[in-house]
Amino acid sequence: MKAIQYKDYGSSDVIEQVEVPKPSIQIENDVLIMVKAAGVNPIDIKTRMGIMKKTRPVQLPFIPGGEAAGVIAAIGSNVSKFKVGDAVIALTRKSAYTEYVTANENLVVLKPQSLSFEAAASIAVTIGTAQSVLFTEGKLEEGQKVLIQGGGGAVGGAMVQMAKAAGAYVIATASGKGVALAKSLGSDDVIDYKFQDVAAIINDVDLVADTAGGEAQVNLFRVLKPGGTLLSIATPPSQELARRYNVEARFVASNITSETLQNGIDLIDAGKFRPVVSKTFRLEEAASAQDFVTAGGVNGKVVLLVE
Template structure:
């Protein structure tokens, strides 16, 4: 099969388009999927550059990628929820920049019929991350106020929709085209962070969901009410500032599985969720796709088309 692979950590020029053996089912709970599209995520670049090697080392040569959509072509003897021919979303955490991948049953869900393969490849990691931050860790409730830092991005845009569907009052920060996108996705207020200081405008927030990180993170403590929470998927927030403001703060490592996707999949099936694909690239152009995402300012998800 054709796949993207690299043999050493480095910049995008380590990425090669190669021929490798098609993976085989090795356990009775595995599924073999012919990939139609694969999502590109910031963690893919962090792994490639070696920034994750102490906590998430990989064996070289390595096929990157962690989510995909496609069609099941074989199942293990113990697989009961899926059959050959099913169109699915797979959350493998590795090896999806390829024509085929294996996954265990717990990390596969049926693809909503309303989504194309490209759209389906864009929702797995984003929905799982949003679910983990907003509800598993953030305990967001109906009527509460949430600030989503980076509401025009791939994860932030999903957070806007899922928080709104839960009955929260949603405030998002964004810039450029992301301002209109966050509004279209349902945010009650959108702050253009390039021209406005969110900490001077917004107060008494129950939960801050930080998808952007950077120097502005410390300012986000000022918008929280006593007892609120600041949760980040980018960098651990300051515990000293958390104590100073009387709030909870933490770095969230998302639990991404079929179970954490169910809430978002239900919203898609009910027509209450909009999937935003920013740009698609061919599998062989994966290096260009990663550089495009790394450059920043991307509204929505970057997806690889696999043929």
């Protein structure tokens, strides 16, 4: 079968298309999925570049890809939730850039009939991460004020929709086409960070969800109310600034499960969440897809189509 892999860490030049044996079920609670589409995430690029060697080492050669949508081709002897032929969304952790992949049934959910496979492949990581930041860690409640740094991106856009569905007052930062996108997803206010100083406009925020990191993160401390919380999925925030502003600030690694993913599926079924796919590439264009994500400014998710 076709697969995308790399044998060494490095730039996108290390990515190659190869023929590898079709996987078989080795664990009784796994399912085998015929992949129709796979999501492309920043973690795929960081892993390929070797940035994650210490925290998330991989065995080379490595087939990337942490999420997929497709059709179940076989099931393990202990699988009870699914049957062959079910259309599903899976958090695979690895090896989704291929024609077939295995996944534990506890990291798989049924694909909503309203979603195409390409849309379905865009949501597992975004919904799971948004759920982890806003609710598992951020404890966001109805009526609270939340600022989402990067509301036009894939994860940020998911956060906007899920926070709004929970009854929060949602403020997003974005730029370019992302401003209109964040508004269309339900943001009450959108700050164009290239032309406006968010800290000069916004204050008294309960929760800041930072998807961008970098120098812009420093400014986010100023918008929080005393006792507020800043959570980042990009870079660990300064503890010195947290003490200065009397807030809590920490880095969050998302804990994605089928339950957290199902919360997003329920919102889709209720018409309160829509996936946003920025651009699709063919499987053999995986290097170009990763370069597109690396370039930044992507509004929505990048997806690989497997034919």
